[in-house]
Amino acid sequence: MKRLLLRADDLGYSDGVNCGIAAAVGAGLIRTVGVMTNMPTAESGLARLRGEDLCLGQHTNICTGRPLVDPALIPSIVTGDGAFKPSSAYRAAARDGEDFVILDEVVLEIEAQLQRFVELVGRDPDYFEGHAVASPTFFKGLEVVAERHGLPLFPFASPGRSVRFRSTAVTSFVPEDFAAYEADPFAALREAVSSAPEAGCQLMVFHPGYIDAYLMDHSSMTVPRIRETAMLRDPAVAAWLVSQDLELVTYNDLD
Secondary structure: OEEEEEEEEEEOOOHHHHHHHHHHHHHOOOOEEEEOOOOOOHHHHHHHOOOOOOEEEEEEOOOOOOOOOOHHHOHHHEOOOOOEOOHHHHHHHHHOOOOOOOHHHHHHHHHHHHHHHHHHHOOOOOEEEEOOOOOHHHHHHHHHHHHHHOOOEOOOOOOOOEEEEOOEEEEEOOOOOHHHHHHOHHHHHHHHHHOOOOOOEEEEEEOOOOOOHHHHHHOOOOHHHHHHHHHHHOHHHHHHHHHOOEEEEOHHHOO
């Protein structure tokens, strides 16, 4: 039987995002949620999910909001006002074949976000990965911290290529046409199911949320979030998934 893992990222990004994720969780399809522990609304986002049986991961973030450690200690990844450098700075560096992240600095922040996760959730994350940054040094920092604390690292996954989580091969499905995806995310979900491997697990990552002022001011991803939320709350989508020969899983179900 095919296995499908539906993950919602960015809990804590904003109140609107928290509301969208909570709505998707409440509808039953989302059982895996990534938490951005540096963000001011991480605690209130988790409060919205209290009582739910969820697989919670650390969605380590070094490109949105402000760090948890003193910005003076991590100058390579912050701007002059102490906020994180935006994802556009990482993309520009990658295009030039550069990586401005300093390993010792990024490890400090990753450790701080892990400590905050444990404070908020009361346990280690069920999985451990990173948010929206193309930096080999950031990925190395995640490996260092995961090994240091014995955490289940989900490695960076290129679209269509599998990575190992524990002993399971996990393939990340990413739609090729984002304009078409924005108009009809259900079509992409159907494609993810049809293309899922018979062995291993197919992963599809969502970013459900509702638009609020913070999201409008700080993110280029707005309309797709509300489209995804609507789809994940649609009983017809849930009924269709039930009719398929597959098992909906979380990272906790993977060996």
